[in-house]
Amino acid sequence: MTTTTIKTSKWKYGFKRWIIIGLLVLAGVLAFVGPRWFGPFKPIIPTVTLASEEIWPGAHIIPAFAIGGFSFPGVPFSNTILAILLADLALILIAIFIVRPYVRGSNPVPSKPYAALEMLMDYFWNLVKESVGAKWAWRVFPIVMTIFLIILSANWTKMLPGYETIGWLKPVEGEAHVKSYPAVPIAGGLYALNAADAGHAAGGSPTYELVPFLRGAATDINFPASLAVFTVAGIFVFGVWALKGKFFEKYFPFQRLISVPVFGAIDLLVGVLEFMLEFVKVISLTLRLFGNIFAGGLILLIIGSLTVVLIPAGLAVFELFVGTIQAYVFALLALIFIQMAMAAHGGEKDAGH
Numbered sequence: 001m002t003t004t005t006i007k008t009s010k011w012k013y014g015f016k017r018w019i020i021i022g023l024l025v026l027a028g029v030l031a032f033v034g035p036r037w038f039g040p041f042k043p044i045i046p047t048v049t050l051a052s053e054e055i056w057p058g059a060h061i062i063p064a065f066a067i068g069g070f071s072f073p074g075v076p077f078s079n080t081i082l083a084i085l086l087a088d089l090a091l092i093l094i095a096i097f098i099v100r101p102y103v104r105g106s107n108p109v110p111s112k113p114y115a116a117l118e119m120l121m122d123y124f125w126n127l128v129k130e131s132v133g134a135k136w137a138w139r140v141f142p143i144v145m146t147i148f149l150i151i152l153s154a155n156w157t158k159m160l161p162g163y164e165t166i167g168w169l170k171p172v173e174g175e176a177h178v179k180s181y182p183a184v185p186i187a188g189g190l191y192a193l194n195a196a197d198a199g200h201a202a203g204g205s206p207t208y209e210l211v212p213f214l215r216g217a218a219t220d221i222n223f224p225a226s227l228a229v230f231t232v233a234g235i236f237v238f239g240v241w242a243l244k245g246k247f248f249e250k251y252f253p254f255q256r257l258i259s260v261p262v263f264g265a266i267d268l269l270v271g272v273l274e275f276m277l278e279f280v281k282v283i284s285l286t287l288r289l290f291g292n293i294f295a296g297g298l299i300l301l302i303i304g305s306l307t308v309v310l311i312p313a314g315l316a317v318f319e320l321f322v323g324t325i326q327a328y329v330f331a332l333l334a335l336i337f338i339q340m341a342m343a344a345h346g347g348e349k350d351a352g353h
Helices: 010-037 079-104 112-132 134-157 222-243 254-259 261-306 310-342
Strands: 060-062 065-067 070-072 167-171 183-187 190-193 208-212
Touching: 079 112, 079 134, 079 222, 112 134, 112 310, 134 222, 134 310, 222 261, 222 310, 254 261, 261 310
Parallel strands: none
Antiparallel strands: 065 070, 167 208, 183 190
């Protein structure tokens, strides 16, 4: 009788454990000891601004011009526009390197990322199908899925290293304040802000603020506002598509005004208010997404400037979860609003449900 000895790699997880411990020790040394001999290691107080900034002074997508008495200020190339382009690029790369190899390839076994993506698609497909019916699912599903993916990609990519930490230095004119710092040369044209001398510099040298190249797209109100306008437009498009002229009868019941004047007048007043509330949804959708993402990014910046190592990392993981929830809530609300628009007066669904 022979016995077979199975060797196990006991060092595998132990080796990874020591790598993690080593990185934590290195981060602690850089965070607590580093600032004593190199000022840029010290966290800086972030400059909080609602408006997006240009990725470079004078950078414009459409330059300013004047024709006769009409002048156009131009469209600046902002750091949030660059961020949304990066989010779009992430989705394109996923389609090329994860989806395309399985769809066009001969391997019948999908990769784990593709399987996870397919589960996500199946969930939303079933959700849309149960809401609007099989007839309209193919038309509504691309809208809802696109909204979710673009918001999710924008919220996740903003957690990449370099967001709001790498950019160009803007000189602070006039009196320096606590959020401006002197610049320390690193190598060539690369500089870092010296947080040890906040608000002043030796010898009257200028102080600077950091204008990041990349900033979370949803922290610019234009991004959630554009998605909200797109969603509300979808309400009217799918409502008219499904109900034809009956869609506007839900808001303007003129026939009831003739048949039953008193109750018809009440219904007309309520309908006009409901019609106006459809446009209020633009504000509610915009502020919901903008407020949550901007507040989350602000908390990360503040906590990151006050603490180091473990706490900011934990908040970053939590911010990924919040970004996912916000993308799901926005897409779900878009689906609910479209489904309500396609329902006939009194809650009856379209015949194609």
